[in-house]
Amino acid sequence: MYVIVVGGGKVGYYLTKELLAAGHEIVLLEKDPRRARQIADEVGSIVLARDGCEGKHLAEAGANRAAIVAAVTGDDEDNLVVCQMAKHHFDVPRTIARVNNPKNEELFRHLGVDDIISPTRMILAAIEQEIPVHELLHLARLEGGELEVLEAQIGEGSPAIGRQPADITLPDGCTLFVLIRDELAQPILPETVFKIGDKVIAITRTECAVDLHRELIGATPVLRVSG
C-alpha cells in the first residue's frame, strides 16, 4: 500500500520506520531540511524535504495514487490543511490527522478528515479508566463519531439502583448493552435488577450521553472533560 506521511517528528519518524518494516511503500514529507536529511540518512531516499501543506509537493510525492495520507506534525492546523488538500485535490481515499487539541476532533471530522488520532484523548481515557469517578467513561467512538461506547458505574445516589431496564427511560438511539458485575460480563435481561457497583456499558448517540448520565449516575450531569 502506498502511504504518504507528513511530518518527520517523533511520531512521523517511528511511523515511517514501522510502515517500511511492514513492507509498505512510503514517502515522508518533512519541511525542515536538516531533520529530513537526518531521517534520510537512516531510512534512505524516501524522505522529501518538502512542506506537505503545499499542493505541488503533495503532487510531487504522488498523492494522486496514495491509498493513505497521514498528517502527523505537531500542529493541528498543518495536519488539517494536509488532509484537506489530499482529499480535495488528489482524491486520497483515506486521510488521517493527528490532533492535539481534542476540541478540534469534531471540526476535522466535519471537514472530511477520515480518521482522527488524538493522543490527548487517548491519555485522558487511560487516566479516566484508572480513577473511579462518578462519571461516564468514554470507551470508544463508532460510526465516525456519532455513536459512543460509554461505561457508567452505578454508585450511591444512582436512580437506577433497584430498578430494571424497563424502568429506565432512555431516548432513542441509546442502548444498554452489557452489564459488568463482580468482574463478569453478562447480558442485560428484562429481569436484571441494577445494584451498587454494577458497571453498565452502553452505546449511545453522542447527544444522548446527558440522559444516560441522569438515569444511571444521577445528579446534575457533570460536563465532560473532553470535547
Place this chain on the structure above:
Amino acid sequence: MRAMIVGCGRVGAGIAERLARAGHDVTVIDLQTEAFSRLEADFSGTAIRGDGTDEDVLRRAGAEGVDLFYALTEGDNRNILAAQLAAETLHIASVVAKINDPVRAEAYTALGIATICRTRMLVDALAVHAGLPAQPDSQGVSDATGHDHGTAHEGATMTATKA
C-alpha cells in the same frame, strides 16, 4: 457591528483600529501581548492574549454572534483553521482568511472560504504598474466560489458562496 480579529500584526492592528474608530465593537486576539503595542494608545476595542485557533479561547473572547471574523495571523494554516472554526463550529456568517500562498488561497476559495491573498494583490498591483493588464479576480477579498467536491462543508454554513 461586532468584529473579531485574530492576529494583531500590521494588517490585524490596522483593520482593528479602522473598525474601532468607525464606532464598531472590536476584539483582537494574539498569542503575544507585545503585538498589541501596534494598536494606538486610545484603541477603544478589546485586546485578548490567546490562541485564536482554539475554540475555547474564541468562545471566551465572545466570538459567538460576531458579525465579522478576520483570521489575519502570519500563518496561512492557522488562518485556515481559525476561519473554519469560526464558520463551521461557531456559525459566524462573514469570515475571511488571509492566505498568502496563492495556490492555497485558491484551493480554499474553492472550498468555500472567503480569502485575501497579499501575494496575489501585490503581484497584480505591480503588473498593472508595469503596464500589464489587470487580473480581474485578483484584488481584495475573493468570494468563496463554492464547493469543489461536495464532501466537506455540506452544512452550507459558509456564506459568500457563489454558484
